[in-house]
Amino acid sequence: MKKNYGVIYTLPTGLWVSLFFLVPVIIVFLYSFLERGELGGVVWSFSLKAYQDMLSPTFLHILVITLLISLAATALTLLIALPCGYYMARSKKKSLYLFLIIIPFLTNFLIRIYAWQAILGNSGFLNNFLIRLGLIEDHIQFLYNEWAVIIVLVYSYLPYAILPLYSTIEKFDFSLLEAARDLGTSHPGSIMRVMIPNIRAGIVSAVLFTFIPTFGAYAVPKLVGGGKNSFMLGNIIADEILVNRNWPFASATSILITLVTTAALGLYMFANKSAARAAQRKKI
């Protein structure tokens, strides 16, 4: 029998992933079941207090806000990314557009968020522009609320949604749309019935690539958010570690974020499986 050396080839990656990914997750998981130390750190005795604290109305409010913001950001991103990807895939200047999509990555993420402060600020570009046009008399408060967070989140993760959509739409056979039209659908109907099901993989990737990072967002709500409706789970973790010195609670919140994002992935895999099973059933 031929020996399978493939396992050996995966050793470096395996070691790397377990050392720097799996082990930290296990540590965080363990810490969430310990008691908090006076000055930070943990006391090594089992406790469920961190999870009990999650039932507080304040925390539940933040959880709901986080969910709403990340869902809204994901939906908006998808709405913008779909036509973008469609247009790019049909355009003759594909490489130009791909380059344009990648350009933002040449600038540091934080600097780009500060740039948004310069755009949306009370004496920022947008307010100045609107005042000069005479559309408004006084500045509008764009920054430091949930809407600013959503806008900047959409901006930040748009490229991650456009790229997978572009690559699936590019492979899509557009003559299928003509076939659908020929067989009796309207133009929007042909997109819904034929194109969307065939680029599903790209849509799911785009949703996951946006939802997972926005659900754990920290910097964006920290810098452009404000008030109680844009404080997100990522901010709790930082506060609990740095301000309240409650490491177990910070760990428990991290675990919650991991669970929710894993659930999103799991849902996707389950949906795929049940679709396959439904197809199987029809055969019999």
Place this chain on the structure above:
Amino acid sequence: MKGSEVRIEGIDKRFGDFHALKDVSVVVRKGEFFSLLGPSGCGKTTLLRIIAGFETPSAGLVYVDGANILPLPPNRRHVNTIFQNYALFPHLTVFENVAFPLRLKKLSRQEINRKVEDYLTLTKLTGQEYKKPAQLSGGQKQRVAIARALVNEPDVLLLDEPLSALDAKLRQHMLIELDTIHDKIGITFIYVTHDQQEALSVSDHIAVMNEGRVVQVGNPTEIYESPEDIFVANFIGEANLFHGTVSSVEGEMVSVDVKDLGILNVTMEPGDLEGMRDFKPGKKVSITVRPEKINIAIEKPPDLQPDVFSFFPCVVEEVIYNGFQSKFFVKVSGGAQGPETGPGNGNFTVKAFKQHVSYYSAGPEIKWKDRAWIWWKADDAYLVEVHDA
């Protein structure tokens, strides 16, 4: 008769600088198998896409049973298309692909099941219902495309080079099947192809297209035996072309002087010359003779009369054996009436196809480099074009 009459009037189409269709007018009769035949880039697919509704012509009208259909979007035309690449929906099973147009019409479950089964039976796809297109062979995909296009019971079926992706054997087979389906359901078929064999074998009428124009419309025999011009003669089947000057006209018999070759006699159809008043000696003309109408043998038959036959000595340059026939490419020298000018030093290549109708051929076998004779009847020469100059 089911199906619809399609009347195309003065269709013009430009893509930027490219003039794809130039004043095309064609009438497709109710229920016939009509082919648009031409080389790639001749505009045949564009014309089909205009009928389907995927392109808007720059000028002209398309009538189906007397009503102009150009204002209608593709989904409101009673016309369905079989696409070159089949365009089956990859996310749907065979059954769902065929059911697609019926579900749009919101037919009842039973009706959908019945119709889909009917058309899957017609296209011999029973048992394949729950396969996805990716699991099908090329021929099966083709059948699904046919079933899906027909299940809507359109008045006109448009076929855009539907067989081009299949191998030669399967293509023959599917062509016969398409013809059978056409006979069964009797709707109008408009069939786009660049393959003259396909067009000749199944069509009621053919429109030969070239560079955005319809060059000739006729039934297969007319297209093959009386091509309108040199392009059609060359494009349909194989042809030997001779260019020369008319030397005499006697009744139906026209004698043409072909440079370096000699006199060729052409028998015209009765009445053909009446329309051409200025047709007289001195006119430049082109003549075509189909290779299968040219006889070839080592020995010249003794009873060939020069006013009924044209005959030349030649040297065999190439022999291509095809099983059912042999193709001879021979070099003919000038001097029609005898070997005295010496065969084999001319510069005329003539194609002669000999059918192997029986196992034992008459006369000695003709081989490469042999000196031989070719001859044909003046009736089989066809005056294809009269040049103005």
